[in-house]
Amino acid sequence: MRYDVTIIGGGIVGLATALALTERYSADLLVIEAENRLAAHQTGNNSGVIHSGLYYRPGSLKARNCVTGATALFHFCEENDIPVERCGKLVVATHRSELPALEELERRGLANGLQGLRRLTSGQLQEIEPHVNGVAGLEVPATGIVNFRQVADAIGRRVEEMGVTIRTAARLLRCTPSSSGLELETATGTFTTSNLINCAGLQSDRVARLCGVDPAVQIVPFRGEYYKLAPACRDLVRNLIYPVPDPRFPFLGVHFTRMIDGSREAGPNAVLALKREGYNRYSISLRDTLEVVSTAAFWRMTSKYWRIGLGELYRSWNKAAFVKALQRLIPEITAEDLVPGGAGVRAQALDESGNLLDDFRLVEAERMLHVLNAPSPAATASLSIGGELATLAGRSFSLGEKQNSTAPRQPDRNTKRG
Numbered sequence: 001m002r003y004d005v006t007i008i009g010g011g012i013v014g015l016a017t018a019l020a021l022t023e024r025y026s027a028d029l030l031v032i033e034a035e036n037r038l039a040a041h042q043t044g045n046n047s048g049v050i051h052s053g054l055y056y057r058p059g060s061l062k063a064r065n066c067v068t069g070a071t072a073l074f075h076f077c078e079e080n081d082i083p084v085e086r087c088g089k090l091v092v093a094t095h096r097s098e099l100p101a102l103e104e105l106e107r108r109g110l111a112n113g114l115q116g117l118r119r120l121t122s123g124q125l126q127e128i129e130p131h132v133n134g135v136a137g138l139e140v141p142a143t144g145i146v147n148f149r150q151v152a153d154a155i156g157r158r159v160e161e162m163g164v165t166i167r168t169a170a171r172l173l174r175c176t177p178s179s180s181g182l183e184l185e186t187a188t189g190t191f192t193t194s195n196l197i198n199c200a201g202l203q204s205d206r207v208a209r210l211c212g213v214d215p216a217v218q219i220v221p222f223r224g225e226y227y228k229l230a231p232a233c234r235d236l237v238r239n240l241i242y243p244v245p246d247p248r249f250p251f252l253g254v255h256f257t258r259m260i261d262g263s264r265e266a267g268p269n270a271v272l273a274l275k276r277e278g279y280n281r282y283s284i285s286l287r288d289t290l291e292v293v294s295t296a297a298f299w300r301m302t303s304k305y306w307r308i309g310l311g312e313l314y315r316s317w318n319k320a321a322f323v324k325a326l327q328r329l330i331p332e333i334t335a336e337d338l339v340p341g342g343a344g345v346r347a348q349a350l351d352e353s354g355n356l357l358d359d360f361r362l363v364e365a366e367r368m369l370h371v372l373n374a375p376s377p378a379a380t381a382s383l384s385i386g387g388e389l390a391t392l393a394g395r396s397f398s399l400g401e402k403q404n405s406t407a408p409r410q411p412d413r414n415t416k417r418g
């Protein structure tokens with residue numbers, strides 16, 4: 001079987017791209033996934049928060065896709081009976097020095113079109129979250145919660161019903177151009193495809209290289225570790241409680257999250273992982289570690305972020321330090337209230353100058369599109385990113401539109417040519 005487009009990676013971005021493509025174009029589509037199930041990595045191990053678009057630079061891919069993606073996601077969940085809730089969240093300033101950053105967040109939120117943002121005094125914060133300690137805060141009513149693994153599985157079922165082939169346990173090993181397109185050798189067979197879209201998350205830079213494209217970035221894995229609140233003290237947290245993030249760092253800081261199943265999580269931190277799919281502190285891959293530390297970009301990054309990085313590492317090994325970070329938001333929380341939770345690993349792109357890329361990065365090459373940076377809020381934004389990728393693919397791969405396609409067109413700015 002020869003496919004028109006093959007998507008590498010059965011996480012939520014790859015699956016959402018398959019959905020947008022199959023809704024719009026008459027094309028034979030294949031999704032290949034390395035693991036033996038969908039959503040095995042970032043998508044299935046995240047915080048489950050539907051972000052509102054508060055944090056992102058107006059005009060960026062993150063801002064645009066987060067706002068439209070969240071709307072599409074709520075709609076998709078309602079249509080497919082997936083439990084979802086628009087529970088809102090609080091961003092809490094615990095010290096007066098954080099007030100300018102809180103104001104900047106409000107400005108960004110307004111510029112990104114968020115409705116219902118409200119500045120809160122310390123007293124108003126406690127009316128919403130009685131155990132929280134803060135000098136001021138921001139209420140963000142548009143934020144929601146969902147289980148992204150359920151969403152990914154539902155998208156997978158939907159695309160299969162629409163004729164897309166999904167192959168799991170099919171890690172891409174080699175990609176060879178041929179007269180008929182691209183030969184994709186995988187762990188469980190070889191496929192011929194005219195075009196491909198790389199949505200391989202933690203492996204996306206390697207997949208690009210394997211396809212003959214220089215990604216110009218390197219994926220650096222950052223593990224996010226969680227604790228769970230013991231059931232007896234769940235009422236310390238009603239919904240979502242976030243600190244004001246450190247603007248120098250692309251992660252949001254440890255926070256409290258009510259999960260859609262009712263449990264409460266605290267975290268995630270952001271620790272440099274020694275293995276791309278390394279879910280605990282003892283997971284080490286020599287190849288992954290050497291690949292990161294042998295580059296000048298890594299050492300440039302280290303010179304910028306070493307202080308924050310060491311703090312994260314210390315909190316990873318020292319529960320008391322983790323608890324102390326949480327006590328800034330909820331002073332009465334103690335180590336006994338927290339039991340170990342799971343972890344996820346973020347695929348964060350690092351450029352040659354040692355900068356952690358802030359925005360999503362989509363790169364076009366001949367017969368190919370590569371998604372080279374899709375960190376948070378890419379799960380929230382996935383249906384919108386999928387739409388953007390489908391627009392690009394339709395044009396670059398000359399796909400034929402379906403007669404009855406009603407899917408919205410999206411702009412295709414901010415992409416780079418590889």
Ligand SMILES: Cc1cc2nc3c(=O)[nH]c(=O)nc-3n(C[C@H](O)[C@H](O)[C@H](O)COP(=O)(O)OP(=O)(O)OC[C@H]3O[C@@H](n4cnc5c(N)ncnc54)[C@H](O)[C@@H]3O)c2cc1C
Pocket residue numbers: 008009010011012013014032033034035038039040041042043044045046047048049050051170171172173199200201202203204207223224268343344345346347374375376377378379380381
């Ligand atoms: C700890 C943590 C918390 C987060 N919290 C949130 C949140 O609350 N809200 C939010 O919106 N976002 C959140 N994110 C970000 C979000 O989870 C990711 O941005 C999103 O899941 C990225 O999806 P993806 O499909 O690009 O990647 P992935 O889900 O990682 O999927 C990539 C897939 O590609 C497959 N693959 C890799 N190599 C190959 C190969 N060679 N051949 C075939 N397949 C391959 C992998 O097995 C994997 O299944 C969080 C992320 C983490 C890690």
